[in-house]
Amino acid sequence: MSPLRSSATATFEMANAVGAQVPIDLSIDPEAYTYDFVIVGGGTAGCCLASRLSEDPAVKVLLIERGPLRDDWASKVPLISSNPYAKDAPVGRWWAQPLPQADGRPLEVVCGEALGGTSSINCMLYTRGTPGDYNRWSELGNNGWGYHDLEPYFVKSENTQSHPPSEWRGKHGPWLNQTHPHIPYRSMEYLIDALERAGIQHTDDTNSPHAPAASYAPPDVAQDSKNYRHSTFRAFLPPELCQERADRLKICTDTLVMRIEVVNGNGQAHARGVYFEATDYRLAGRRFYAQARREVVLCAGALVSPQILQLSGIGPRAHLEKVGIPVQCDLPGVGNHLQDHIAVPLTYEIPIEDSLHGLEANPFKAAKELLRYLLTGKGIFSLPFQPLAIYVPSRLLDSDGRLSVTSPQALDTSFPENRPDLEIMPNANNCTDHEITGKGIFTLIVGLIRPKSKGSVRLASSNPRARPDVDLGFLTNEDDYVPLRKGLKLSMNLAKDMRERGYPLQDLIVPGGTDDGSLDRFIRQNLRTCYHYTSTCRMGRKDDDDRPGVVDKELRVHGGFDESTVPTATIPCYIGLIGTRVRIIMSSFPEL
Ligand SMILES: Cc1cc2nc3c(=O)[nH]c(=O)nc-3n(C[C@H](O)[C@H](O)[C@H](O)COP(=O)(O)OP(=O)(O)OC[C@H]3O[C@@H](n4cnc5c(N)ncnc54)[C@H](O)[C@@H]3O)c2cc1C
DSSP: OOOOOSSSHHHHHHHHHHHHEOOOOTTSSGGEEEEEEEEEESHHHHHHHHHHHSSSSTTOOEESSSSOOOSSSSGHHHHHTOTTTTTTOOOEEEEEEOOOGGGTBBEEEEEEETTTTGGGTTTOOOOOOOHHHHHHHHHOTTOOOOOHHHHHHHHHHHEEEESSOOOOSSSSSSSEEEEEOOOOHHHHHHHHHHHTTTTEEOOOOOOOOOOOOSSEEOEEEEEEEEEEEEOHHHHHHHHHHHHHHHTEEEOOEEEEEEEEEEEEEEEEEEEEEEEEEEESGTTTTTTEEEEEEEEEOOSSHHHHHHHHHHHHHEEOOOHHOOOOOOOOEEOOOTTBBBBBEEEEEEEEEEOGGGHHHHHHHHHHHHHHHHHHHHHOOSSSGSSSSSSOEEEEEEGBBOTTSBBOOTTTTTTTTTTTGGOOEEEEEEEESSOOOSSSSEEEEEEEEEEESOOOOOBEEEESSSSSSSSEEEOOOTTTTTTGHHHHHHHHHHHHHHHHHHTTOOOOOOEHEEEEEEESHHHHHHHHHHOOSSSBBOOOOOBSSSTTSSOOOSTTTTBBTTTSSSOOBSSSOOOOOOOOOOOHHHHHHHGGGGGO
16 A cells, blocks of 8 residues: 555545544454554644654554645645645635634634645745744743754754754755745845844844844745755655655545544543544545554644644533533643734835736746746745745834844843844735735735734534634733834834835835824734744643643643643744744654
8 A cells, every 4th residue: 555645535445444443343453553653633743753753663653634645746836835825725724703803803714734734835934933932941841942952953854955054054854945045026125225224134044043133034945956845744754755664654644533532540541542534524424543552643733733632522621511522631721822923914015027916917927937947946936925034022122113222132042031022024915815906015014923912722513523713812912012013113114214215115005103093003904813823732831820731841731641642732932933843843752
């Protein structure tokens, strides 16, 4: 049997091969459906973990992924595969609850659903965050998770094609990344000049632990040498590796895990196995079971991991009882503490030839660019949507949004208090939900990357096929307005500078003024998700009154589990971009 299959029929055959149909036929030898590790979710974390665990020839691993295997050409081309709203994009999209703080608007949440998960459709930015991010995790009591503890795993896993080897950059890992220093948009040249004049320094390497807290650079991007997207599926589970390990690594795509089997005995809970069905609704009800000799590892993302725990009877008792799920373990933290970067875009009109919309308006230019990519791997099709990463700590901005402190001590990010809390994301395209046709668009998205607001994930029903109920909780903590206002002022200053230097930039969707009232109104009307959901199964103490943890520092679910159920949504508090971090957590986990 090939280790990689994709259609629903193949899944069904495969389910027969990797599990036992429920109710289990007692004549089946349990060895036939028992693995050492059963990994739920073949996404950013799951692919990496499946690869690492199956390095040991004595270890049998089953990886179960809800989405398909997508390995066609379009899924590799950055510009095409980075659009989660394209008709056939392998994503799950559903509405979160309407937000009172967004004038009652519901926002859509989006997750990748394919082998590779969200790393198959995201913006590809390989961004680790600052040393202070990890040192803060340590400060919260999670020993072993400080920056110097994790740096060796970053180095081991990556292969940077643009930076020299150093103590913090790796050249020999399976996950490739590179940087594109030449940005083909005229608007970005003006923006870079404006950043320099604003005192925001260029840095050679956004992932250097020595990069200053206020800095800008073209980001590292998860791409191979042909400029194809390097999702974690391509990096960690290439076909030759899957073939070589076919005896011990089974990958089941188009397959939906319904719940984890939890058994209690001798005062301890134990995750014994998982129940699953084909994702295709026509095969719903034909349920299968696989048993885990050692561990069930939950890597279903920050929105679905808590759903699966709750479906399995692990979560806040009152909620489980309300939905009619028998309680196995009363764990109040499951699904709480949802965090996401809060994004507010400023939208400007620019000449259409300076923006990505120039490709829509000019099919000849689009064809030429596509041909260039086909022949050379270069050009607009090879680039990320976001060509520059800009970070600024709001506490260094004065009330007019100007950088007021630039001392080396204040910019040293090894101290948690110096971490930037604002990311300004420039894009040469429309990043709003408004339809704007026939115009060139330039966007500065102000992202609050360390929000205090928190939301939650709860079961909408006991049906595992129903999407969970997501409350993004944006701006439930009013403190979040303060850095957002400063970020908007900084971005408006940058735009003003670009215009004053002669760049034809016209206001389209911007605040009516810079007083708090105008800015706050604009924030509520325009805020949106950044898709960076985390912390719904956070690492931390179970008895922490303010924010009870779900897993301990070895990523085992609290509650007496003798062996572990390990969710990936374990980030204890927010950091910069998230995919890179999730992968490192999974990379370091087996050695803990
Ligand atoms: C549009 C977009 C752009 C982004 N851009 C960036 C970026 O540029 N850089 C960055 O660092 N981060 C980015 N992110 C965030 C980042 O990609 C994610 O935070 C990260 O990939 C999450 O990893 P994960 O392993 O936790 O979950 P995922 O990668 O989402 O994997 C979860 C997997 O579990 C599967 N699954 C879910 N339910 C079940 C079930 N019941 N049974 C079986 N399988 C199941 C899913 O299909 C999925 O494949 C972006 C996110 C989005 C949506």
